[in-house]
Amino acid sequence: MTNTAGQPRKRLTMHQRQNLVGWLFLLPATILIIWLSFYPMFRALLISLMKGKPTALTFSDPLFRNYQRMMQDKVFIQSLINTFTYLIIQVPIMLVLAMIFASLLNRHDLKFKGLFRTCIFLPCATALVSYSIIFRTLFAYDGMINAMLMNMHILKEPVNWLNSPNTAKAVIIIALIWRWTGYNMVFYLAAMQSIDYSVYESARIDGASATTQLFRITIPLLKPIILVTAIMSTNGTLQLYDESVNLTQGGPANATITMSHYIYNTTFISNPNFGYAAAMSFVVLILVAILSVIQMKVGDKR
Amino acid sequence: MKKLLALVMALTMIMTMAAALATTDDGKLTIWTWDPTFNIAAMNIAKEMYQKDHPDVEIEIQEVLSEDIETNVTIAASSGDLSTLPDILLVQDNSFQKFATNYPEVYMDITDAYNFDGFGEAKVAYSVLDGRHYGIPFDAGTVVGAYRTDYLEKAGYTIADLKDITWDKLIEIGKVVKEKTGLPMFSGQAGSVDSIMIMMQSCGESLFNEDGSVNLKNNETLKKIIDVYSTMVKEGIYLEVNSWDEYIGTLSNGSVVGTFQGCWILSTIMSLADQKGKWDITNMPAMSNVEGATNYSNNGGSSWAIINGKDTDLALDFMQLYRNVDFYNAILPTTSAIATFAPAKEAPAYTAPNEFFNGTPIFATIVEYTGHVPSNITGAYYYDARNAVSTAITNALNGADIDAELANAEDTVNFAMGF
Known part of the structure; x- marks a missing residue:
């Protein structure tokens, strides 16, 4: 009876079938992402509204108490200021340096290009913990940096780098620049190589200087990549953890502690306060989102 | 479609198997501790001594870092499933009360099950919460x-x-x-x-x-x-x-x-x-x-905790070794783990003069000091x-x-x- 229409009614059309197969292919990944990523995020959101012992969490009253408390938490505010200090000083220096290195290495007449590229990229192949420990040793009171500066008669007596707030912050920033400049440089280099050399050639014929070429050709063409690296660096800096833990242990007197380090401390070192820690990590998420939106609005005029 | 079904079933089976592996068998003690030259070495000697009298008891000592033990306890307690934990684990004295307060269902209350006479008062205080005992002292931090x-x-x-x-x-x-x-x-x-x-x-x-x-x-x-x-x-x-x-x-x-x-x-x-x-x-x-x-x-030191719902009777019987002077005498030369159990200071390994320290019998001296240490309040x-x-x-x-x-x-x- 169903065959009266010539084609079976219950069969799907070709388009529908393809659609269904497509969804089936998507299904495993979707389920995994929802299960392993979105569900935990949702749970974290719920936990950030709760208080009490880890095994007996109850909704706090008022509901946003954990978020309200943050404004009175001196250590949290300190960690926020520290993180933004790193962000404001380190990211611009690093991106400018990466741009300079990239344009140097992009020159056609440069010898040993491969060697230089490897050297500059190598730092980001080192593990975060090990490079932090190496920097701690370098900047120790009787470490190499002090010995070097004293032999060169730049310093009269050793500086206790990691034991005063400003120098400790400076050491972290130097370490971050060392670790991440090469990484960003690779992005710029790749983008620069996609710019046709004839563009520069014709610009030179028109009498454009190297600076003009940089500001009028390279940077405008690299804009999307600069945006990507800026967002990635901002994101990474806001989540800074390893350097604070391993290089300075957050000290002296919380002068270098980052938000992620403080969140970890709240959960695992101090008396566990899961609700408050979850709330703080949501603040980090919101900050990342806001900063990314600003950067996209400023940087992308399409 | 059939293949997908097979995949889903295979996944389910793997998960059930993994869950089955996580539960522990009976009649076997699992111990978590962290330092091969120190507390693991001590537990290995305890294992030998215990198995001499109880050859049928299987004891497994696993090396787990202190921070990892703490994380595992946190995870197990938060999920309400203690089956992933061992029978006995070692806890840093300074964080003992934090865990006992926040996860009261994890560490066994051994107030009536264990005799604490002879242990240094300040040492025992680290693992006492509201007058109840949750830990067996291991090394001194005198x-x-x-x-x-x-x-x-x-x-x-x-x-x-x-x-x-x-x-x-x-x-x-x-x-x-x-x-x-x-x-x-x-x-x-x-x-x-x-x-x-x-x-x-x-x-x-x-x-x-x-x-x-x-x-x-x-x-x-x-x-x-x-x-x-x-x-x-x-x-x-x-x-x-x-x-x-x-x-x-x-x-x-x-x-x-x-x-x-x-x-x-x-x-x-x-x-x-x-x-x-x-x-x-x-x-x-x-x-x-x-x-x-x-x-x-006192500074530092650690205590053993017995986990609720595990082989607690066997664990308690095994832990009687920590009231045994011969045991402390046996572990001292290889581990330098100094007892907080006062009678141990009479043991020959403790009274022997130490060459390194100009012949001072340092271990007996330290056990002597342990008895004088005032206790303090750590809390969560x-x-x-x-x-x-x-x-x-x-x-x-x-x-x-x-x-x-x-x-x-x-x-x-x-x-x-x-x-």
């Missing part, structure tokens, strides 16, 4: 004053001059030593407050009151201790370094005269073969003008308070007003407690 006798001699002193002294006297000696040898008396990690906490406990003083409230702002003893500490730092008698490795470095390079530290530091000192015979130990200096001040304190917020005090002291050393800083520290801890 503080010793260890000094390089060759340096002292150069400055015209002997080890006897440092016995039973006050900090005022120590500073006096320290100045002379600094002048004659150019070396600081002690060293320590800046911001770690280990030294401050040692001095606090030597007075029987804590960062908390009996009722659990914070005791920082009006803590006169703490202020006096910070005063002594900053005097020493300013006079160059106490060298602040930035990391633990640098601290160990000052001892191994011979760039300090001595250290006051938990007795576990002695195994590090004894590993410095070139300094054999140059060291000796005595007790630490005491605070003057503080009521209840002694020359004895111990690390919150420690961090706050550390911040206050660092700021004070950089010129801030100590009263304001301690008031600030008290606010910080109260803030954490008000969650």
